[in-house]
Amino acid sequence: MDLTSEKEKSQVHKFFAQCIERLKGSDKQLPQVLTMRELCLRGFAVHHSGILPILKEVVELLFQQGYVKILFATETFAMGVNMPARCVVFDNIVKHDGTEKRVLNPGEYTQMAGRAGRRGLDTTGTVIVLCKENTVHQPDVLKQLMMGSALELKSKFRVTYSMLLNLLRVEQLKIEDMLKRSYVESSSLRESINLQLDSMSLLNCPICDNSIREFHSALSHFCRNRREIWPKMNREPAINKLLISGRFLIVNNVQNQLENEIVLLLKEMVNGQRRSLQILVAVKNLDTAIQLDQHADKFQKSLTDDEATWQTEESQILATAKYGTCGSRHDSDTTASLWNYRVCEVPVEAIVAVLKKQVKQLASSEIVQDYQRNMIPRFRSEEVSTNTMKILQQLSQVKTAMQNEEVEIYTYAELAANCQNIDLNMEVSFLGAREMELRDREKFGAQHCADFETHLLEHRQRVRVERRAEKLKFDLSSDALLLSEEYQNRLAVLQNLNFVEPNKMVSLKGRIACEIHHQELLITELILDNKFHSRPPAELAALLSTLTCQYNSGKERLKFEEGSVFNEIRDSVTAVMTRLESVAAKHKSQIADVGCEIRFDLMEVVYHWASGMPFSKIMELTDAQEGLIVKCIQRLDEVCKDVRNAGRIVGDPALVEKMEEVSASIRRDIVFAASLYTSV
Incomplete structure (x- = not known):
């Protein structure tokens, strides 16, 4: 199939050649480069995380110019600001979000479907959802997907070890103040709730005015206690015998x-x-x-x-x-x-x-x-x-x-008599006393009002807004933030590992970790355990790649040659990580967040790259996609800079020099090719 004219082919060929010219030697003949050139010449292209960064930019530029007619892409491409298309086709409306498979939410669907229809060129845009393997999506699922409201914006703020260490190091800034700032949208929401409360008219009824709040509170407590007490009573043998079939x-x-x-x-x-x-x-x-x-x-x-x-x-x-x-x-x-x-x-x-x-x-x-x-x-x-x-x-x-x-019904007095548990007996008796209070029509005069039910509903609306305001007020309080389980657990881990002193002062170990922005605890332990000094640059690059690798080969345990340096590196890193995780587990926390686990799948690849092997030869050693390898090495360079800064804190010039050597060994050729957006 061919979708481009001869003139368009000429333009694509010229542009592609101009972009690829910056690559060196065998990099120009990589299978992915040749395949992508052939696809683009025919009006097709592919865009996902496994594609080389320079090729992704080529595809984006060709698509914007209209030379790519059909593009197979992941949702990341749809987030582009200026990437309109005439038609958008969904291969599936189910995605894996890193934790589980789920249906796209309305916001994600709208973002991608919104690419359909080019402003100034198309009067309408077409969106197609494929139904494969004779499976038709349920109407209610599609209705929610297309017509549902967008997800409410919520803070994704997380308490991290790096954040805690950096805040504890600054004496002028309290942690609770920083935490409060992360909930800025909650503060705005609380203001809007208070405005909503002020705009709500007060109940204007001489009968209900004084007693409806008190009566509602009594009703609310009674119903909540009743809901909580029945599961407990159901476990009492005598009461359970009452709940029989029939x-x-x-x-x-x-x-x-x-x-x-x-x-x-x-x-x-x-x-x-x-x-x-x-x-x-x-x-x-x-x-x-x-x-x-x-x-x-x-x-x-x-x-x-x-x-x-x-x-x-x-x-x-x-x-x-x-x-x-x-x-x-x-x-x-x-x-x-x-x-x-x-x-x-x-x-x-x-x-x-x-x-x-x-x-x-x-x-x-x-x-x-x-x-x-x-x-x-x-x-x-x-x-x-x-x-x-x-x-x-x-x-x-x-x-x-x-x-x-x-x-007749079983009264609370009769139910209490059937409770062997003394505490439960008292709870049921107390519930019975509350019931008697609610039956007293003289105590709660609101029950005599002719419009009592209407007024009760109006009061419920006000109570709902008041509860939301109270919840937000507590969530933003210093007590709630400092008593949060995540904060306390992570602080305990840092103190146990001696990153933080008992008086909450940051130790030298903690100051080293402050210079590192990824897997700070693990890298700090590796530095202080002297795991770097005895290794040449290529081995150090392989070791640090275990922290930046996102490729998963699917193998439970990779097999390396007997006596190879890779087995030694794996055992060394695993031993330190296991020690850290055991401490974190004691405090109901974790060292690595989801998606940041250590992986050894690209260790050998990075070792050979740092040793000077061409990229084309490296691709013969692994099944990993080119884009994932490049991303791993680029992130590795950032880690090298962090470790170099940590070396200066420790006062170790040898470590600083070694990390500069590692960085120099990996910063070359196609992996660090300049972006087309800044150089074309």
């Missing part, structure tokens, strides 16, 4: 849209330490059950933990205010609920009350199997079985009896 319960679970609903317990589900309840809920028809299932799935996937907690609290507070502490929702027509049913799972925390009513010898597994069968489209028209219909009739009767106050 027991009628009142539950409140916002995920399944259950607002103090009377349900039938089918069985208790145990998954490790987590316990939940499988329940039967009466619904009007099977379509309603399907919609509720879909809502439950969406709720779990789309909400953050904070939002889910807030909605759970709101559902329970409003239901408690409406129906009472142990009341149930009143169905306007109990017969309508006999048409069908739904089986779902709720956490133990969703329990509001346990009724002294149960269905004996309940065939729960049969009910669940019938429900699962009814969820299959071709069986949805089947009627509810006779046995299940009888169960639904009993459920309807219990609901009616509950409305008429003819059904």
Whole structure:
């Protein structure tokens, strides 16, 4: 396939030759250079981290000029400011972010898809998402990808060893002040929240004005304590016996849209330490059950933990205010609920009350199997079985009896009496006392207001904003920042390794580490363990490459020739790293962050490069892509500069001279070719 005209080929050939002319000798004949030239002549190109830097720049310039018609690129290219295209094709909408595979977020999709459509040339841009191997992306996934809101900007600030050492070295600057500055967007957010609070109108009701805040606080504490106490009570043998198959319960679970609903317990589900309840809920028809299932799935996937907690609290507070502490929702027509049913799972925390009513010898597994069968489209028209219909009739009767106050529930006093644990007994009794307070309508006059529910919702909106302001205030406080686990753990590691004195003064060892910007602890230990002096420049380059290599060959343990210097280097570096990691593990920390681990995959390659071997010969020794090798060596040069500066702190001119020799041995030819953007 050929997409360029003869004139365009001539321009590409001339430009490519001009750019490659700066390379020396055999570098001009590298397979990647020859392949890329052939591709560009035909109007194609490739752009990713494995491509040589000079070739990536050639591709970028040719693409901007319109000579490259089809470009295969990673998302990094799409971040370019001036890289528009007529059409953007997504080979996949799933990416690996260094930790796991996930779907692109809306911001990433928009950034890449936004390249489609050249300003002044195209009226529209085309974006295509490929569906390979007969797999079609789910509509809700695509809708979220294309129409979802961009991710909120959040501080990616991390406490690092280098940052701690440099801040401790400057007496005039407190660490907490530096940490506060990293949360500058939180300060702006707090200001906007305070403005939002000021703009909210105060509740203007003579009945609710004085007592609604107090009543809301009491409701909030009661509901939270009830959620926390039921998982504990469920572990008490006597109470666990009450939660048997066939027991009628009142539950409140916002995920399944259950607002103090009377349900039938089918069985208790145990998954490790987590316990939940499988329940039967009466619904009007099977379509309603399907919609509720879909809502439950969406709720779990789309909400953050904070939002889910807030909605759970709101559902329970409003239901408690409406129906009472142990009341149930009143169905306007109990017969309508006999048409069908739904089986779902709720956490133990969703329990509001346990009724002294149960269905004996309940065939729960049969009910669940019938429900699962009814969820299959071709069986949805089947009627509810006779046995299940009888169960639904009993459920309807219990609901009616509950409305008429003819059904007893287990009181907190009765539940407390069944608790063998003394502390739990006291907690349940205390919850019972709080319940009695909430039932006192004279204590909380807001309950007498005709618009009580509306006013309670308005107050909830204000409480939500107030809580956000309080959380931000605490997050920005000195106490919260200094007591952060990450800060304390990393400081303990530095003190244990003698980088920092007990009085938090930086030691000589710490001052050396301050000069190093990558793997500072490991390199400092290698310097002070005298691992550098006895090695020639090529071996030192190989040793330091273990800290800058990002290529992973996939082999668990690389095999080098028996007695080679590479085995010795690996053992030496590994021994020091193991010692550091054991200290960090004691303090629940780590030495190397994700993506900065030591790798030995390019040690031999760097050794030969520092020894003067041509790049073309080096490519015969490894499967690593050219771009990754160049990146490793370029980063290695930066590390050499850091170690040289550290040598000056130690007062070791021999180390300074040796690092200059290492740097001189690697700074040559294609690896350090000048950028086209500054020299063409």
